[in-house]
Amino acid sequence: MSTPESSGSGTRRVGVLGAAGRMGRTTCDAVAAAPDLELVAVADPSAVGEEVAGCTVLGGVADLVEAGVDVVIDFTVADASRASLPVLAGAGVHAVVGTSGLDDDDRASLDAVFSSSACLIVPNFAIGAVLMQRFAELAAPWFDTAEIIELHHDGKVDAPSGTALATADRMAAASADWSDDPTEHETVEGARGGAGPAGIRLHAVRMRGMVAHQEVVLGTTGQTLTIRHDLIDRDGFMPGVVVAALGVDGTGCAVGLDALLGP
Numbered sequence: 001m002s003t004p005e006s007s008g009s010g011t012r013r014v015g016v017l018g019a020a021g022r023m024g025r026t027t028c029d030a031v032a033a034a035p036d037l038e039l040v041a042v043a044d045p046s047a048v049g050e051e052v053a054g055c056t057v058l059g060g061v062a063d064l065v066e067a068g069v070d071v072v073i074d075f076t077v078a079d080a081s082r083a084s085l086p087v088l089a090g091a092g093v094h095a096v097v098g099t100s101g102l103d104d105d106d107r108a109s110l111d112a113v114f115s116s117s118a119c120l121i122v123p124n125f126a127i128g129a130v131l132m133q134r135f136a137e138l139a140a141p142w143f144d145t146a147e148i149i150e151l152h153h154d155g156k157v158d159a160p161s162g163t164a165l166a167t168a169d170r171m172a173a174a175s176a177d178w179s180d181d182p183t184e185h186e187t188v189e190g191a192r193g194g195a196g197p198a199g200i201r202l203h204a205v206r207m208r209g210m211v212a213h214q215e216v217v218l219g220t221t222g223q224t225l226t227i228r229h230d231l232i233d234r235d236g237f238m239p240g241v242v243v244a245a246l247g248v249d250g251t252g253c254a255v256g257l258d259a260l261l262g263p
Contacts, residue, residue: 013040014245015064017084018075019057020047023098023234027073028053030238037245041067060084065091071245078102089113096244097121100162111253119253124163125240129214130257132229133167136216139225140174143218147193151205151213159204163214165196171216172198 014031018024019042032039032053043058050057058064061084064072071094074081078101088095089110094117102110102121110119124130140146150164178198186192193203212231217224231237240257247260 011036011038012245013038013068013070015039015041015043015067015069015072016075017043017061017064017072017080019052019055020044020050021075023075023237025052026234026238027075027098027241028055030235030241031073031245034242034245037242040069061087065093069093071096071248073241073245074099078106082106085110085119086113089115089117089119092116094248095119096241096248098125098241107253107255114252116251118248118250120244120248121253121255122240122244122257123166123255125237125244125257126212126229126231127240127243127257127261128229128236129163129212129231130240130261132214132216132227133163133170134258135227136167136218137170137174139216139218139227140171141177143175143220143225144177144179145220146171146178146216146218147201147203148196149203149205149215149217151207151210151215153210153212154206154208156206159206160194160196160202161204161212161214163212164202164204167214167216168196168198168200168202171200172196 014037016024016028019028028039028042031037039053039055041058041064042052042055043060043063045059047057048059072088073096075098078099081097081099085095148164148167150161152161183192193201196202215226215228217226243260244257
């Protein structure tokens, strides 16, 4: 996939699936305001006929294709994405996917069907969160111990977060030399959190008033390093959405914003 600077000249015509949801509406506003993107069509079967960001909400993915979009941003649910994405692939339309719940089998099948356009699945659109994972990966070989604390709003039903697990995966891949947990007895069960990849401890906080936050704490003899990212408003995802819509290119299926943020 290309970077935004190399994705081609001209304005990209964008459609949004799931346009009536909270993230969908915020995305529509962000696309409409971006100078190199044009919001040409939006779709959501739950809100047909409503107005979102100056567009009348259409019924589904076929309507977006008919509108002549270059890129579709998908903020629906996994089952809807499984039905919609092959339609975009068949039409040669690029896809940016913010839907959670797509697994490795889904990614493999999407990689096969996107033969004339590209599908970019983005687990986290917050650029700061992506950089946090990269910084933690770079730091991992230089430290003996590490723990991850993720903090989210009280409406999040899964724990730990996908971002926390992905961070631990990257740290574990960067270094296998982690000290054992010295804890011999937990007075309160679960006090030490859950053991993630390479035994890195993961702690999940669910609290009213928060949005999405993560802290990676690394330690070795005589020093600690803390890497923290705070998302205080869902608008913080929008720069990453714009980067993805501008940068998605080529063919096949890729995951994450990393390749679009440079070396």
